[in-house]
Amino acid sequence: MDATVTETWVNKHRLLYDSATRHPFILSIRDGSVDFSSFKKWLGQDYIFVRSFVPFVASTLMKSCKERNDESDMEVILGGMASLNDEINWFKKEASKFHVSLTSVIPQNANVKYCSFLESLTSSEVEYPVAISVFWAIEAVYQESFAHCLEDGNKIPQELQETCERWGNEGFGSYCKLLRDIADRCLQKASPDVIAKAEVFFLRVLEHEVEFWNMSVGEP
């Protein structure tokens, strides 16, 4: 069988894809050497990110409703919104466990840039295949990263086990696969221009994800 569009992208951009999904921060969680102050920094910044992610997902849901497409798209995206609601509550719980005050987190440069990138994609001018591909890529990076942490031989600190399971669990993996199938189905029917645009945005997601991890391990 021919490779799907997203498979082609991942293979073609393997180096960047691996930089996003096998980042030193993730590897340090897996091997237990993680610096807890980096983890706390990531926690506070990611809470802000997830709150900005919600309007983007809502705009993707709107685009899906306007398209004449498979009815199940709506359910999958709606399920994604519900899982983001859980994610927000989880961040609040985790922040209080780690004594991180979410109200005093100052968004760092990489986060601000990533959030404004997402905001630009909420425009109705951005085509559904582009938006759904971006949505898949964002979720897939976390799924692949944390699933890697959980693979055999890990030395995840006990306090971070739940974090890895949140995105590395099988259910989240199946949800990402559904998003990927939707993206591939839309891309298959899209014009060459739209496919090319979606690929560029896929690469930008990977770059933003790398910068986000870098920010978590960086100073201050």
Ligand SMILES: Cc1ncc(CN)c(N)n1
């Ligand atoms: C930066 C980032 N990327 C992805 C996810 C997964 N929703 C997240 N929480 N944060």
